[in-house]
Amino acid sequence: MLTILGGHQRLCDGLSRRSFLKIGGLSFGAGGLGLANILRAEAASGNAGRNHKGIINIFLGGGPPHQDMWEIKTEAPSEIRGEFRPIPTNVPGIQICEVFPRLAQMMDKSVVIRSVVGCKDRPESFQCMSGWFPDDLRVLGGRPAIGSAVAKLYGPVDASVPPYVGLAAKTQHVPWSECGSPGFLGAAYSAFKPDGPGMENMKLNGITLDRLQDRRLLLTSLDKLKREIDTTGSMNGLDAFGQQALDVLTGSKLLEALDLSKEDPKIVARYGDGKPYKYQYDGAPTCNDHLLLARRLIEAGVRVVSLSYGRWDSHGQNFDLVRDHGGKLDVCLSALIEDLESRGMLDDVSIVVWGEFGRTPKINNGAGRDHWSKVSCAFMAGGGIRAGQAIGATNRLGEYATERPVRQQEIIATLYHNLGIDVATTTLTDPTGRPQYLIEDQPIKELI
Numbered sequence: 001m002l003t004i005l006g007g008h009q010r011l012c013d014g015l016s017r018r019s020f021l022k023i024g025g026l027s028f029g030a031g032g033l034g035l036a037n038i039l040r041a042e043a044a045s046g047n048a049g050r051n052h053k054g055i056i057n058i059f060l061g062g063g064p065p066h067q068d069m070w071e072i073k074t075e076a077p078s079e080i081r082g083e084f085r086p087i088p089t090n091v092p093g094i095q096i097c098e099v100f101p102r103l104a105q106m107m108d109k110s111v112v113i114r115s116v117v118g119c120k121d122r123p124e125s126f127q128c129m130s131g132w133f134p135d136d137l138r139v140l141g142g143r144p145a146i147g148s149a150v151a152k153l154y155g156p157v158d159a160s161v162p163p164y165v166g167l168a169a170k171t172q173h174v175p176w177s178e179c180g181s182p183g184f185l186g187a188a189y190s191a192f193k194p195d196g197p198g199m200e201n202m203k204l205n206g207i208t209l210d211r212l213q214d215r216r217l218l219l220t221s222l223d224k225l226k227r228e229i230d231t232t233g234s235m236n237g238l239d240a241f242g243q244q245a246l247d248v249l250t251g252s253k254l255l256e257a258l259d260l261s262k263e264d265p266k267i268v269a270r271y272g273d274g275k276p277y278k279y280q281y282d283g284a285p286t287c288n289d290h291l292l293l294a295r296r297l298i299e300a301g302v303r304v305v306s307l308s309y310g311r312w313d314s315h316g317q318n319f320d321l322v323r324d325h326g327g328k329l330d331v332c333l334s335a336l337i338e339d340l341e342s343r344g345m346l347d348d349v350s351i352v353v354w355g356e357f358g359r360t361p362k363i364n365n366g367a368g369r370d371h372w373s374k375v376s377c378a379f380m381a382g383g384g385i386r387a388g389q390a391i392g393a394t395n396r397l398g399e400y401a402t403e404r405p406v407r408q409q410e411i412i413a414t415l416y417h418n419l420g421i422d423v424a425t426t427t428l429t430d431p432t433g434r435p436q437y438l439i440e441d442q443p444i445k446e447l448i
Helices: 036-046 124-131 147-155 215-229 240-250 253-257 265-271 290-301 318-342 410-417
Strands: 001-006 021-023 026-028 055-060 086-088 095-097 110-116 162-167 302-308 349-355 376-382 388-391 401-403 427-429 436-439
Touching: 001 110, 055 124, 055 147, 055 290, 110 401, 110 410, 124 147, 124 410, 147 162, 147 302, 147 410, 147 427, 240 302, 253 290, 265 318, 290 318, 318 349, 318 376, 349 401, 349 410, 376 410
Parallel strands: 055 302, 055 349, 110 388, 162 302
Antiparallel strands: 001 021, 021 026, 086 095, 110 376, 349 376, 427 436
């Protein structure tokens, strides 16, 4: 939506303190200029246009059951083993859960990690988005998510396309739909979030382009207003970057990327829609089309796309939930890999699919599995990694890692590496002027 208050149909210079301009997810006025600040800060980094590789970070909020996805425990007792059987993949010796028949035939392009460690029993996305905990460097604003760090380091590919986009649908349990904080980098490096279902809230509803022809005058007025009300000095002036923020709506690739009506209907059908949404409760819906949107956004110039897929907190009905969520994920994730490969993008786009922790080995009385932070799992594809592997293993009961424990930070480090960022030498300057490394671990050596 676009709303202009403080004038009727003309853009006047005498805006009151209550006047504001709101365009879709972009807000101007006392609350700040989110995207404009992002564009300004990225240009200041001097790295615009470099190295258009990308990341699609798919968060399975609530903790997916590791022993019911990528490492089926056929030899465990019945109270632990569960209902699923393993199926062979197209890589000899690697088996995965029966609910992933399409992904099984893409194992040569993929990697499953069965021994992810370093998780905390905290139902939130932060660790999967950054590799850190919310308390790390909290006094300085916290650690930045990978998308925010990449936005700072590389800037935009296209001036009118934000480098970091969060597609997560809003959840009742809010931490499951958070796509990561910019931390000490500041709000200018926050993820851009399309506001509302589909495109509706990003359209210029009732406003023609002719009515925006005097944008420079409007921005000048807003700049004057903001200087009057900003006594803290925390908000930068609205300048050419404010105009770029308007350009996102009036002429950028972003809107087209978010418009699935412009996609080949056969490709849209291949991804599926993930409906009906089941077992959602306070979590995210299974929006299959978000994976297609992620590909379109990367293609348009976005560097990092984060999204939340499903609600995996299976304290009850674990096996019914995995059949539903897993089957739908099998459709859209395999479509994404296939789609990227057919477009020659797979080696440049890293895909990671994971949750904040695993599930208990023992099945509870409600046919569910509870939180289990000792070990978790991940699925990766693309980005030039050495695919066709299953890394790590847990013991017979799925309690802990017995082979090649992989720390969460190693996965994040691998994503940085795939973008061409050396985590051993690259730092970001915190508000005190001290350099901070992006991550403490090194990339997974088996993948690079």
